[in-house]
Amino acid sequence: MTATAPETRQGTAPTGPGSQPPGRRERKKQRTREALVDAAFTLFAEKGFDATTVEEIADAVDVSSRTFFRYFASKEDVALTFQEEQTRAVMAALAERPPDEPIMTALRRTVVEIARACERGELGFDPDRFQCLLGMMSDSPTLLAGSLEHAQKKQQLLTRIIAERMGTDPATDLRPHVIAASATCGFQAASDVARRHGDAFGSLSETIDQAFAILEQGLNS
Incomplete structure (x- = not known):
């Protein structure tokens, strides 16, 4: 099953059944x-x-x-609109993954899919804007800090989505929290490596894939 990301333009009004067109x-x-x-x-x-x-x-x-x-x-808020679009696409795509797919496998395939879409200009993403954001985060510690803060805030939402897939309650089950935190750290580690070491590990999507493969296989192996 291939996940499909929603419209990625920030703030676009819903067009589903029962929704009203914007005035x-x-x-x-x-x-x-x-x-x-x-x-x-x-x-x-x-x-x-x-x-x-x-x-x-x-x-x-x-x-x-x-x-x-x-x-x-703020100015940072404008720059991070692209990251917000990415996050919404990841959350929507994850919700569409097959329910019997192992959670870390689902996360790996979802995040890599959206990263590749950003690089290729698919699913409504602008690849030039994506590369611009990556470059800015390499050059601006302020923007990088804002990006990390954004990811941290979205971790709670990711935890809820993971808990729903697992059929558990995050208020009583630690696993969704640990999985969400691991996924967030895996993505951030891959992004940091891509910024610091260029193409040493391939494209960003390839680096993310490698990072999530480590998580999927287990850190003790």
């Missing part, structure tokens, strides 16, 4: 938000993350800095 005001807000993200990544690619200012991002869209802060809490 004109919401569509305008969404266009402004997307324009800010597009402008930000254009500037990030040209100038780098640290050299780009909120004022420059707002000016590129012809809005005020005050308007910018209605949509984003």
